[in-house]
Each structure stands twice: as structure tokens, then as C-alpha cells.
Amino acid sequence: MTASAPARDASEAKQLSFSDRSPVAKSYRRFLGRSMLLMFTLVIIGAYLLPLLYMVTTAFQQPGQSTTPGAPVWPAVPQTAEFEGNPYPVYTVPMPDGASRQLILIEPGRESSVFVDPTDPTATPIEWQGRWRTLTQAWTFAPLVDNFTTAWNQLNFPRLLRNTFGIALLSTIGAVLSSILVAYGFARFRFPGRNALFVILIATIILPFQVTLLPQYVMFTWLGWNGTWLPLIIPHCFANAYNVFLLRQYFMSIPRELDEAAMIDGAGPFRVLRSIIVPQSVAAIVAVSLFHFFFAWNDFFVPLLYLASKPELQPVSIAIQQYNALYATQPTLIQAAALMTMAVPIAVFLLAQRAFMRGVVVTGVEK
Amino acid sequence: MSASIEELPTRQLPARPARVLRPSVREALWGYVYIGPWLVGLVVFTAGPMLVSLLMSFTDFNLVHPETTTFVGLDNYVRMWNDPTIWASLIATFKFALIAIPVTMLASLAFAMLLTHPRLPAKGPLRALVYMPIMIPLVASTLVWIGSPNTETGWLNQILGAVGLPQPDWINSETWIYPALSIIGLWAIGNFMLINIAGLQAVPTELYEAARMDGAGAWTSFRRITIPLMSPVLFYNLVIVLIGTFQYFTQAYTMTNGRGDPNNATLFINLVLFREGFVFNHMGYAAAIAWLLFVIVLALTLVLFRVARSRVYYAGGDR
Numbered sequence: 001m002t003a004s005a006p007a008r009d010a011s012e013a014k015q016l017s018f019s020d021r022s023p024v025a026k027s028y029r030r031f032l033g034r035s036m037l038l039m040f041t042l043v044i045i046g047a048y049l050l051p052l053l054y055m056v057t058t059a060f061q062q063p064g065q066s067t068t069p070g071a072p073v074w075p076a077v078p079q080t081a082e083f084e085g086n087p088y089p090v091y092t093v094p095m096p097d098g099a100s101r102q103l104i105l106i107e108p109g110r111e112s113s114v115f116v117d118p119t120d121p122t123a124t125p126i127e128w129q130g131r132w133r134t135l136t137q138a139w140t141f142a143p144l145v146d147n148f149t150t151a152w153n154q155l156n157f158p159r160l161l162r163n164t165f166g167i168a169l170l171s172t173i174g175a176v177l178s179s180i181l182v183a184y185g186f187a188r189f190r191f192p193g194r195n196a197l198f199v200i201l202i203a204t205i206i207l208p209f210q211v212t213l214l215p216q217y218v219m220f221t222w223l224g225w226n227g228t229w230l231p232l233i234i235p236h237c238f239a240n241a242y243n244v245f246l247l248r249q250y251f252m253s254i255p256r257e258l259d260e261a262a263m264i265d266g267a268g269p270f271r272v273l274r275s276i277i278v279p280q281s282v283a284a285i286v287a288v289s290l291f292h293f294f295f296a297w298n299d300f301f302v303p304l305l306y307l308a309s310k311p312e313l314q315p316v317s318i319a320i321q322q323y324n325a326l327y328a329t330q331p332t333l334i335q336a337a338a339l340m341t342m343a344v345p346i347a348v349f350l351l352a353q354r355a356f357m358r359g360v361v362v363t364g365v366e367k
Numbered sequence: 368m369s370a371s372i373e374e375l376p377t378r379q380l381p382a383r384p385a386r387v388l389r390p391s392v393r394e395a396l397w398g399y400v401y402i403g404p405w406l407v408g409l410v411v412f413t414a415g416p417m418l419v420s421l422l423m424s425f426t427d428f429n430l431v432h433p434e435t436t437t438f439v440g441l442d443n444y445v446r447m448w449n450d451p452t453i454w455a456s457l458i459a460t461f462k463f464a465l466i467a468i469p470v471t472m473l474a475s476l477a478f479a480m481l482l483t484h485p486r487l488p489a490k491g492p493l494r495a496l497v498y499m500p501i502m503i504p505l506v507a508s509t510l511v512w513i514g515s516p517n518t519e520t521g522w523l524n525q526i527l528g529a530v531g532l533p534q535p536d537w538i539n540s541e542t543w544i545y546p547a548l549s550i551i552g553l554w555a556i557g558n559f560m561l562i563n564i565a566g567l568q569a570v571p572t573e574l575y576e577a578a579r580m581d582g583a584g585a586w587t588s589f590r591r592i593t594i595p596l597m598s599p600v601l602f603y604n605l606v607i608v609l610i611g612t613f614q615y616f617t618q619a620y621t622m623t624n625g626r627g628d629p630n631n632a633t634l635f636i637n638l639v640l641f642r643e644g645f646v647f648n649h650m651g652y653a654a655a656i657a658w659l660l661f662v663i664v665l666a667l668t669l670v671l672f673r674v675a676r677s678r679v680y681y682a683g684g685d686r
Contacts, residue, residue, distance in 0.1 A: 034486050041481055045496050048553070051511040052500075054522045073522075178404040185401025189394050201405065204413060206610055206668050210640055210657040212416035214423060214650050218430060219416070238408020269397050298504040300617040305645060321506045325624045338507035345502035353495045 059336040060143035066331060076139035081118045090118065090138040093128055108132045147336035155319055155337060161344070164315040167232050167303075168296035174237030175292045176285065182239040183247035184273050188259065205241045217305060229313060231306045232299070236292070243288045250284040251277055286355045290348070297345050316341045424655035429648045436651075443655035453656070456636045457663075463635065464612045467549040471608050472601065475556040479563030480593075485572075494564065501557035505617040508554045512538065512547065512622075538622060541632040548633070551618055559604045566600030567593070598679040606668055613664050616641070636660055 058066060060075035079090040081104045093115060094100045103115035103126065113132040114125045151157070186198055220231040258280075259272045267275070278285065300317045307314045320337050327333050349356065399406070424443055428436045447453050481487070482494050500508065512523075524534035537547040570593065578588040594601075619633040625642070627634030636656070644653030 030486070034488055037484060037487050038489070041487060041493060044481070045493065048497065049500070050526075051508070051522075051554075055507075055511055073525075178408075182402050182405040185398050185403075189398030189401065190391070191395035191398035194398065197402065197406075200409070204409075206606060206664065207413065207417075208610065208614055208657070208661050208664050210614070210637065211420055211661040212413055213420075213657065214644055214654050215416035215419035216412065217645075218419075218433075218650070221430060235408070235412050237404070238412060239405040244405065269401075294502055298502075298506075300504075300506060300620075304620075317504050317506050320504075320510070321621050321624075324506075324510055324621065334510050338504075338510045341507050342503045345504075346499060349495075349499060349502050354491070 055335045055339055058331055059147055059339050060145070061147075061332050062142070062144055063330055063332050070136060072139050074141060075143045077142040079138040079140040083116050083121055088116075091115075091132065091135040092138055093135060102138050103128075105132060144332070147332045148340065151323075151333050151337040151340065154333075155316075155323055157316075157340060159312065160314065160316040160319050163313055164297055164317075164344075167229055167315055168293050170229070171233045171236040171296045172289055172292045174233060175240060175243060176289050178237050178239040179243035179247055179288065180273070180278065180285065183244045183251055184277060186244065187248045187251035188256075188269075188272075188277075201241050201244060220306070226306055227310050227313070228306070232296075232302055236296075243292065246288055247281065247284055250281050254280045283355060286352065290352055290356050293348065294345055420654045420657055423651055424658050426651045427649075428651045428654075430650060431648055439651070443652050446652065447655055447659060452631070452634065452639055453636075453659075455631050456634050456639045459632055459634060460613060460615070460636045463545045463548060463615065464609070466545045467552055467612055468605070468608050470549045471552060471556055471559065472605060474553055475559035475604065476563055476597075476601070478556070478560045479567055482560075483564055483567045494561075497560060498557035500554035503554060505555070506621050509551055509618045509621040512551055539629050541629050544629060544632050548615075548618055548622075559608070562600055562604060563597070566597050570596045595680040598675075602671070602675050602679045606671060609667055609671070610664055613637070613660060 057074055062075070062077060065071045065075070079102075080087040081090050082088075083104050083106055088104045088106050090102055091105050092100050093103045102118065104118050104121075105113060106116050106125065107114035109132070111131065112127055112129045115128055116125050117123055186194065186201075216231070216235070217226075220226055225231050225234075254277060258276050262272050262276050297315075298317055299315075300321070303315050303318050304321075307318060311319070320334075320341055323337055324334050425438060425440060426436050427439050427442075478497050482490055482497065487493070523537065527534050535543040537543045574592050574596075575588055578592060583591070614637055615635050616637045619627070619635055619638055620641075622628075623633055625638065625646075627638055637660070640653050640656045640660070643649045643656060
């Protein structure tokens, strides 16, 4: 496709009697190149997101459709039509003249069967020679919303959403507020050991969480926090390396003159943070908050440890894993539940997408 | 990002006359106050537990009968050495790492290059689309795959069959499970892609223009400009991916409900740790496994840093 593009483009240009270098031919060529690149990208992204399509179609299917031979990919039921008050199946029948028609099978037979034209039921029934079992059945589009309501009720989704929101929101607030304070400390104050401490902070990124996991578990159990939300929230309220790093980079790009002007007006360090640094860093703070929110929304390991036996406090990630273990033979219910699980984070992301992507890129590597 | 760590200004406090020392002391105190939350967290949730888990690994501690804990010396480590499950899980983890790490690195770089192409319109929405699946809970994205494990009616195999490719038994085969998990992992490359995009945007376009003037093709400018200038970013991603691979848990746990099927091929080291510590309540042994994991990750990271010293190019010069 790419190879033929310049040639076609050139011949087009000749036909229109433009020279190759004329501005019109050039902009036409550029347009063609751009749209081809866009098409290519869309195809790649389409393939990348294809499993989503599978989730959606499965979630709307009748139970058992995916394992029925000859069933289409989209949610459908075998088509039936009424003939003389009774429902009969509809088949795609190849006719002797080469065309194929959708007919109602009223009298199946071994070597020949009797069909009726659904558009004209009063006409003489058609006697078709051949084995009806070799025919393909016609399917009608029939999305089943029941999967969602069933999964919603079985999982007690309102409770799950409340729990997940509660955990994610509280831990995000704790993580972001503490990270802002710590990032401000590293960005704006000189104190002995600052660089060494910052290196230690960054080094905690490569620390596998398992190495602190068991004593933390014992500690939380002895404190009586096992089976509560506290182990999922409290450890996040002491800043973490990613957030501090990103915020510090951002804070350092804010001119110090602004702080100094505020200090001359009598502002203390906290006042500077509140009225200079934070308002200037909204994009970065939004990005960090969303990062943490998504993390907390999807976190699985820690809730599994502390809430496995407390269904009334569980977030959605644990619940759908257990649901899957229970209903593994019903992919329609599982996919409906999975779709509902991801609806909230995706909605939040789409709403905040602009601010988020901007914040991420500015807090990115370079600054 | 690691570039910036290395480039931290090493600011020496200048010797100042005694009378101006007071504001600097005050500044230092405020600094400690603000980083206080992290310092407390470091002691209570990181350094303290690390030390305790090291001590724990030399005992037979368990949570049900903590009073019977005795010091067992190196027993846990000896047991680990003789435990075939540990060896199997290490092999599984390494096998998976060998496939998943290159796949993640290449896919995130390829998407980043495509989505920073100067002639590509609508970059923002397209980037958002590629980033989006990271929001899909890992449990849910794994369920897409196990929703239909059948080799004939599974959605992926139907597509593969339609274009005439072989149809492996993705999740019941000891071999194909690793590529399958790597493909599931593709839905989580969003962050790496964004970091790569930020890195690519920082490469000066004049370099590419100059290379084109000198007659360099796309591959040469990729090899000679993109890769060297992106090397700190790629290095950062590599370290993070490596650590993530050794902590791999959720997808494997969801797929097999923690059993490690097929034939222990997905019984990754972290699953063994979870089982020993929280299912069998062998906390001392689990602590020893945690430290094994830590030592492996640390060693690999140090090797990477060692290699990076000669391979990673820092625009700021050597330091």
C-alpha cells in the first residue's frame, strides 16, 4: 500500500497537469501520507483493543452461545419464524438457481425437507432436496442485558463500588497529601543529608514489597487491623517514591522568586506551599492523584491478604476474582462483571484524560 | 529518570559567618518537618519491617503460635536450597522474564515511536486509547483470556485459524502460557509508553535533520540517535519492568486461582511466597523466600547498573 501511494499520487498530479513540485500536489501528497499513517495506527490500535470487543460481545450473549457450533461472534439467538401459529427455525437454503434464501423449515426430512417462504407464507411450500442438517441456521441479533443485572445482583455491586471507592479515595488523599509535603521538603529546603535521603527514597522503588510484607502483616494483625481497610490505606499516607519524585521535579521548575516574593509579604513555608506551589502544580497533582487512584482501584494483592474473608468490605478486584473461581463455566456473567468493573476507572480517565496526559508528559522524564 | 538521579546537584553548604547560621538551621528544620511523613514511613513500614523479616527468616515463626518461635539458624535457607518447588518457581519466573521483558520493552517503544510521529494527526486521543487498558483491572484483563480457553472456539485462536496460523493451547500448555501472559501484559504498558513518549519528545529534532542531510536512513538514525539518546529512559523502564516481573502475582493467581497450573508453570516465586506465608503459615520460611527474591532483584539491578555505565548515554556527561 505504501509503495503504490507515491505512484498513484504522481499520476494523479500529472492528470491534473500539475508539476510534481506544485504546492497543490505537495499538500495532496502530504494529506495522503497523513491519512495512510492514521489508518495504519488505527489498525494497530484496533488489534490492540480487540479483546475489549470480545468482552462486550460475550457479556451480551446467551449463556452457552460461545460453545455452540455455527454461532456468530455477536450476541444472537437462532432465528425462528411463525407458521400457522407455531415457531419454526429459519435456515439459509441454497436454491437450485444458485441464490440462497432464508426459509422456514416446517417439515425436516432425511433427504428432502419442506420449507416455507417467510415473506409469503400462503404460497405453496417449497420442497428442497438435500440434507437439512448441513444447512446453516439463521441467527438474529439479540443482546442479553440480563447478564449484567444477574452479575450486578449476585456480586452485590453497589456494595463493591462503595468499598472500592472508599478505599481508593482515602488512600489517594493520604498518598497525594503526604507526597506533596515530602516533595516540597526535598524541592525547597536545604538540610544536611538531603541528597543521601533522596537517593534512599529513589532506591525504595527497586525494593520488592515482599521483603517488608510479612512483618507488616504480623504488625497489622497484632494491631487488630486485619480484616479492616486500615492496612490498605495507612501505609500510603507516608508518601511514596514515584509520587515524590514526579512532584519534586515539577516543584523545582517553579521559579523560586515566587516563593521569595510571598515570603517578603510575610508568608511562612506552609503558606508558600498552599498559595504558590500547589496552585502552580495542578496538572502534576492531578496526574499523581489519578495514578494512585487507578492503582488503588485495581490493587489485588493487599486486599486479598487482609480482606479475603470479609466479603462486606471487599473491593471489586477481589470479588470478581472469587466470582470467576465460582462461575468459571459462565463466561457471559464473568465478562459482564469484568466490564462493569472497568467502567468506573475508564470513565474517570476519559473525563480527566486531557489534564492527565498533560500532567504526565510534563512530569515525565525530561524535567 | 535515573539520569536525573545521577545528575542531582551536589550542593555543598558554604561556610557562613555564625550570625547567618540561624536562618539556615531554621530552613533545615523545616526541611525535616516536611519530609517527616516519609521518614516516619521509612522507619515504620520499610526499614523496620525489612530488618524484622531478615530476623524472621532465621526462625520458625508462625502467626498462630508466635510463642513457640525458635531460632533455627540457616535452616530455612538450607530447606529452600533443597526445595524443588523453589527451583521450579525460579525457572518459571526466569522463563517468563525472558519473554515478557523484551515484549514489554519493544511494544512500549514501538507505540511511543508511532504516537510521536510528526505526521500523525490526533496524537492525544490515540495515545489515550493505547494508555486506556492500564485502567482495566488486571483481574478483568486476565478474565478476557480465560473466558474462552478452548483451542477451537477461543476468540484468539479463531482469528489465528482464519489467517492460517497455528492455534496453540495458550493457557493449558507449559510452553505457551508464557507468551499468553506476556500478551496479557501488553495491556499494562501504558506507563512505559508515556515515559518513552516524554523521552522521544526530548530528542532534538535537529539531530534527525542533520542525519538525513548526511544520508542516514530511518534504521541508522534509529540506531545512532534514538537509541543512544533514549538509553536513560529505556534503562529506567527496564529496571521497573524487571522488578515488576519478579513480583508477578495477580494474573497468575487469577488464571489458576493460585494453583500454578499447568504443571506448576505459573507457580512464580511470588505465588510460592504467598502460599508458604499466608496459606501454610510458614512465615519464617516465607521471609527467607522474600529475602531470596530481594537478593536476586538487587543483584540483577546492580548488573544492569554496571552494564548501563558503559551503555547508557547521559547528555549531561559522565559523572
